[in-house]
Each structure stands twice: as C-alpha cells, then as structure tokens.
Amino acid sequence: MNKHYDHWLECEGDFEIVGIEQEEDFCWVLTSDSIFYVEGGGMAKDTGTINGIEVEDIRFKDGYYAHKIHGSVSGIAHMKVDVDQRIEKVQIHSASHLICGYINKKYHARTIAFFTHEDSSGCEMEFEEFNEDIMHEIEKTCNQYVLSDLPIQIVYPTLEEARQHAPEEKLEHDELRAAVIGDIDYNMCGCIHVPSLRYLQSIKLLSYEKTTRGYKIYFICGEQLLRTLGKQQTILEQCAKDLGTPQNDIYLGITRLRQEIKDLKAIETEWKNKVVAQKIKEFAAKEEVCLSECIEDLDVKTFQMLCSTLVREHEKAVFFVCHDADRCHVMIARHASLPFKANELFKEIAVKFSLRGGGNPAVAQGGGSYQPEILEELAKLADSMNHII
Numbered sequence: 001m002n003k004h005y006d007h008w009l010e011c012e013g014d015f016e017i018v019g020i021e022q023e024e025d026f027c028w029v030l031t032s033d034s035i036f037y038v039e040g041g042g043m044a045k046d047t048g049t050i051n052g053i054e055v056e057d058i059r060f061k062d063g064y065y066a067h068k069i070h071g072s073v074s075g076i077a078h079m080k081v082d083v084d085q086r087i088e089k090v091q092i093h094s095a096s097h098l099i100c101g102y103i104n105k106k107y108h109a110r111t112i113a114f115f116t117h118e119d120s121s122g123c124e125m126e127f128e129e130f131n132e133d134i135m136h137e138i139e140k141t142c143n144q145y146v147l148s149d150l151p152i153q154i155v156y157p158t159l160e161e162a163r164q165h166a167p168e169e170k171l172e173h174d175e176l177r178a179a180v181i182g183d184i185d186y187n188m189c190g191c192i193h194v195p196s197l198r199y200l201q202s203i204k205l206l207s208y209e210k211t212t213r214g215y216k217i218y219f220i221c222g223e224q225l226l227r228t229l230g231k232q233q234t235i236l237e238q239c240a241k242d243l244g245t246p247q248n249d250i251y252l253g254i255t256r257l258r259q260e261i262k263d264l265k266a267i268e269t270e271w272k273n274k275v276v277a278q279k280i281k282e283f284a285a286k287e288e289v290c291l292s293e294c295i296e297d298l299d300v301k302t303f304q305m306l307c308s309t310l311v312r313e314h315e316k317a318v319f320f321v322c323h324d325a326d327r328c329h330v331m332i333a334r335h336a337s338l339p340f341k342a343n344e345l346f347k348e349i350a351v352k353f354s355l356r357g358g359g360n361p362a363v364a365q366g367g368g369s370y371q372p373e374i375l376e377e378l379a380k381l382a383d384s385m386n387h388i389i
C-alpha cells in the first residue's frame with residue numbers, strides 16, 4: 001500500500017530510479033515508490049513531471065511504479081505532481097465519500113457510481129424517490145459537516161475489524177485500507193483524501209436526474225466550484241454587457257430581445273409580402289407565358305410562395321432559380337391550364353446540374369450548388385415551352 005497516498009499535499013520528492021524500460025520513442029521510469037497516483041477507484045492519475053519532463057502515464061507494473069516520459073533520466077527521479085489537479089480531484093473524491101456516506105446512512109440509498117466532468121461531479125444513488133427538498137437537505141447537512149471539520153481518517157484495519165463495517169466483496173485485498181468520516185462513512189478505499197472536511201471548502205448540489213437504477217445527483221465543491229463559478233461569471237458578465245442590462249436582469253433582457261425579434265419578424269413578413277405582391281404584378285404583366293428568372297433577394301420559403309402564388313393566380317409558368325451564396329433552389333411550376341409536365345422538365349435540369357428534389361406535373365423543385373448556367377438552361381426550356389404553347 002502506498003503510504004504517500006495518505007498525505008494529499010505530498011506533491012514533491014526524490015526517488016531512486018531502479019530501472020528504465022526503453023520503448024520506441026519513450027521510456028518507462030521505474031521506481032519502488034512514487035508520489036504519483038495511479039488511476040483507480042474512480043480517481044484519475046496524477047499529472048506532473050520527473051526531472052522537469054512531463055509524466056504522460058503512470059502504471060503499477062510487476063511491483064514497480066512505471067512513469068512514462070519522452071526523454072532520458074538516470075540516478076534520482078525528482079518527482080513533482082501538479083498541485084492544482086491533485087487538490088481538485090481529491091476534494092471531489094472526498095466530497096463523494098461525505099455525500100454518499102450521508103445518503104447511505106440517512107436515506108438508506110446505496111451508492112451505484114461516481115463520475116467527474118469538467119464543470120461538475122456527481123454520484124448515482126439507489127433512490128426510489130428524489131426531489132428538490134431532499135437535495136437541499138443533503139446540501140445543507142453536508143455543508144454543516146464541512147463547517148464542523150470532521151477528520152477523514154485513513155485506517156489499515158485487520159480483516160476482522162473491516163468486516164464490522166464493510167461487505168465481504170470489498171475485503172478481497174492483501175492489505176486493507178479504509179477512509180473513515182466520523183460515524184457517517186467507513187469505506188474501503190485506496191484513493192487520496194483530504195485530511196478533514198474543511199478542505200472541501202463548500203459543496204453545492206446542482207441538479208438531479210432519474211436513471212434506470214436510481215437518481216444521478218450532480219454536485220460541485222472546492223476548487224472545481226470556484227473555477228466553474230469564475231467561468232460562469234465571465235459568461236454572465238459578457239451576456240449582461242451585450243444585453244445592456246445588469247446581471248440580475250439578464251432574463252428580462254432576453255425576454256425583451258425575444259419580443260423584439262418577434263416584432264421584427266412580423267414587420268419582415270409584411271415587407272416580404274409587399275415585395276412578393278409587387279414582383280407578381282411585374283411578372284403577370286409580361287407578355288410571355290413561360291418566364292425564366294434568377295431571384296437574388298428572397299429566401300427559399302418566400303421564393304416558393306412567389307412562384308406558387310404567381311402560377312395559381314395567373315396563366316403563367318415559372319422556370320425560376322433562387323440564388324443564395326453558393327446554393328440555389330430551382331422551381332418549375334405552371335398554371336393548371338398549361339399542358340406540359342413540370343416534373344419531367346425539372347428532371348432534365350436536375351440531372352444536368354446534380355440537383356436534389358422532384359415533384360408532380362404541376363410543380364417540381366429542388367436545390368443544389370449554384371451555377372450560372374442553370375438560368376441559361378431554364379431560359380431555354382421556357383422559350384421552347386412558349387413555342388409549343
């Protein structure tokens with residue numbers, strides 16, 4: 001059992017190198033002992049350096065600690081673990097002990113799993129029912145425990161001692177180690193823990209969600225809480241600045257903005273309708289029956305409305321393309337009295353210019369990449385139809 005793991009802030013030390021295993025472009029530095037935590041028990045491996053060279057992985061191999069580095073070292077390994085990552089993950093892990101231990105004891109809900117994300121952490125608990133009130137009660141009580149600064153003791157019990165607190169399946173190890181928080185938690189665990197609860201600083205329970213096995217409860221504590229709060233504060237400040245409101249009025253600002261968008265959309269629709277009506281008037285006044293045109297200033301939806309209204313209300317046919325940046329939408333549509341089949345003509349264009357879409361004898365349409373030649377082809381088709389009609 002690695003006794004260095006009993007001291008959460010032991011993050012620097014010299015260790016004798018007992019071997020180097022050279023691989024292709026990296027090597028494993030072997031030591032009998034290490035301050036680097038090897039991933040396990042739900043806790044991630046430590047990051048840090050050996051003689052200033054980054055340790056990329058750490059494993060326990062054949063009785064030795066093996067540290068993966070790109071570079072060469074010999075003699076003494078000066079190990080330095082990144083303190084910030086150590087503090088944050090140990091706080092999260094220790095908070096899980098407290099929260100889960102308290103839930104086990106008070107609500108008799110068993111622990112199913114732990115998880116850690118970038119901005120929050122959590123545990124899945126075997127609750128049948130869960131709600132806001134329970135969540136607040138857990139948060140309040142756990143923070144009271146933090147204030148009372150109960151120690152987290154690391155003990156090495158005999159099998160007989162451990163049996164009084166832990167289930168048999170957790171005792172199948174050569175050496176037993178447990179983390180004990182007063183009468184709240186006694187857990188067989190090989191991870192690193194804070195020495196007492198005040199080092200968790202503060203715990204905030206964020207939310208919960210039902211799972212097939214129980215409930216996931218999301219929480220945040222200590223350095224992760226401060227870091228995430230800082231990040232959220234920056235986002236809120238930016239939002240408040242952009243909205244031109246104090247932070248507490250951001251929601252009001254968003255509501256106002258949504259109303260403004262709604263009002264503007266109504267005005268936009270009114271103008272679009274006017275533009276479409278004007279264009280229809282102009283197209284209807286043209287001599288030819290079959291018209292071709294490239295529309296540059298309308299969105300596809302309004303373009304479709306223009307085409308369908310024009311051919312419904314007037315004895316006209318459209319061979320139109322709506323152009324938007326590098327995309328286009330082609331529509332061939334005709335008045336009910338006209339004889340040709342729009343879908344067959346559209347197919348010719350679609351094949352030639354790799355357009356998607358289709359339709360029926362009265363209207364056919366589809367989109368694809370814009371090419372100026374599309375309008376030329378549409379104009380030819382319109383001309384030939386004008387001759388037939």
Ligand SMILES: [Zn+2]
Binds near residue numbers: 097179189191
């Ligand atoms: Zn633990």
